[in-house]
Amino acid sequence: MSNTDDPASPSPTIAKPALMSIDDAHGLDAAQVRELAAAHMNPGQITTLKLLGFDRVVVERAEGMYYTDRSGRRILDFFGAFGALAFGHNHPRILAARATFAAEHRHELAIAFLSQYAATLSCNLARIAPGDLDMVFLCVSGSEAVEAAMKVAERAAGPKRSTICYAQNSFHGKTRGALSVTDSDFYRADFRLLDNVSRVPFGDADALEQAFRADPGIGVFIAETIQGGAGVVLPPPGYLRDVRRLCDQYGVLWIADEVQCGYGRTGRFFAFEHEDVVPDVVTLAKSLGGGKTALGAFIARTPVYMKAYGSPKSALIHGPATFSGMGEACVTGIEALHVLYDEKLIDNAAEQGSYLLDRLRALQAKYPTLIADVRGQGLMVGLELADLSRVLPRGTRAVAAKFDDRLKGGLAGVVGALLLEEHGILVAFTEYNRNVIRLEPPLIVTRAEIDTLVDALDSILDRGFTRIALDYVRKVKAKRG
Ligand SMILES: Cc1ncc(COP(=O)(O)O)c(C=O)c1O
Incomplete structure (x- = not known):
């Protein structure tokens, strides 16, 4: 007998599972997000994010060229979601x-x-x-x-x-x-x-x-x-x-x-x-x-x-x-x-892209050992850093190989991690050549923002490899949760 025949019997209901709400999502801190992602998404991915220090960021807002994290810190986005953010974040x-x-x-x-x-x-x-x-x-x-x-x-x-x-x-x-x-x-x-x-x-x-x-x-x-x-x-x-x-x-x-x-x-x-x-x-x-x-x-x-x-x-x-x-x-x-x-964003890509390439090439001339190549067109730019085996003294190459393997592209990963930690700048790397910093910022990027990125790179590369590595260990690895 179906319960529609019996008005006295309560209609069967499916109990709502203990679902998290949108407000719950907003309230999660970095450790909680990590925990949920490890339990239900892709636990292995978190290891790489940890090495880069990217796992500690919870984004609160995103506008134009910037993310803003929970602590109110602004992060300048030169990653641009692999080119998916031509307009920046949340174009009005x-x-x-x-x-x-x-x-x-x-x-x-x-x-x-x-x-x-x-x-x-x-x-x-x-x-x-x-x-x-x-x-x-x-x-x-x-x-x-x-x-x-x-x-x-x-x-x-x-x-x-x-x-x-x-x-x-x-x-x-x-x-x-x-x-x-x-x-x-x-x-x-x-x-x-x-x-x-x-x-x-x-x-x-x-x-x-x-x-x-x-x-x-x-x-x-x-x-x-x-x-x-x-x-x-x-x-x-x-x-x-x-x-x-x-x-x-x-x-x-x-x-x-x-x-x-x-x-x-x-x-x-x-x-x-x-x-x-x-x-x-x-x-x-x-x-x-x-x-x-x-x-x-x-x-x-x-x-x-x-x-x-x-x-x-x-x-x-x-x-x-x-x-x-x-x-x-x-x-x-x-x-x-x-x-x-x-907004003439294609023209801006051409103009700012050639400015970015010019500035990076000048940086390469300044640090010929650390920067292997600069290439690209418009705002699709690769900055290839040297293999660790080229910049380290002979006796330390075995350590370098291990480091390289764990970080999947030693120097670029370390520089990327320091860019975020010290300067609040986000960059990414290319799939097959992890030594290439991939710069695909939104097409709204300005000359001043390019200067901010290149000056930050300059201040990191200026330390030489040993101090870059030490700063990474001290500032990024030490903070790993
Ligand atoms: C050239 C090219 N083709 C295809 C894809 C796949 O795109 P999606 O990640 O949206 O599936 C990508 C992603 O990066 C790409 O770069």
Whole structure:
């Protein structure tokens, strides 16, 4: 008998578990956050954060170029969430667009009905993208954009050309398809991945041509326009034009992964525009969501898209997914693009980027032993510090190797930790070369903020390696909780 038949019996209820509230979250201190993360998230990650001293920070607010922690200390953000914060934190115009959208109770999920917001964002991206890069697929992350781009290109290339060629030292994401073209034994970790892939050196047009000639099954080539995870590595001038020419000659479709280097960061909206070429598919994510929402996309040339999914029969093969074009995400993306141009942030990326590179090169001239290289374009900059084995006396190299291994990139990690501890400046490192400090600040960064960073680096490097290491041990390691 159901209890609706018996008005006297109480309706069964599911007891609410002891859930933590938003207020509980606000009230957690650093030790409590660490404890919860260790118990329920990724305990191993905390070890690395501890080495850097990053585990002691609980962020209270974030605005523009700055985080503010619980104690009221401001932290200048030169990390920029791997390039996902073109607008800095909580840009007021982007916040306002989101608030209005929510207040007006607009519709979110574009599953039953088409979304005017997804259509508008797609139209804007097509208007920005050169050539006939006109067909947009919206999703929620860089990895998903790469997955979708690989699939659209593979279908357009056809079953006889389904081999996907990728570049050495690439990073395209950690989902299974993206991982299959990501050149890292560490991340691949013996997973069973796609076998229709082949690898070529990055930036080497002759090697690319050899690969195309040797294997007519190659129908797709994917590469980051500037390699991020590899340590901010630019291809030699002319390479992208060669890629376009070779892809045309051998009938290969070119996917430019601009998840990290795109969206204005290099001083053009797309980094490939520096060479006046147009790929067949381009991926975007990170700052596309205005720093407020998870948003990714691919933009494909119309003939490529139509070949893959153009008919009513093939239209649903890849999309729409449940979250292809959430209303609030698309409105965020639309407003963000307006802010990008209204505030001339792409121009600022070019101008401040070249100032940052100039100042870092001057620093390299001052500390040639400690700084191995400075490279980048716009506000995608890598500062490569020397291997510990180069800066330490012979007798101490075994210790250095141990230190290097634990910190996964000795000197850069130590300098990064001191930048935060002493100067309240946040930087990050690149995936495969941990000796590279990755500088991808918001595109709103000013010359004065760049001076603050470079002066802080100067004051640390000026101590010489031994004192840097001692200061690290004294100030960062000693405080480990
Ligand atoms: C070039 C490139 N492609 C893809 C990805 C994956 O993006 P996501 O972390 O949003 O999945 C990244 C992430 O850093 C990236 O740099």
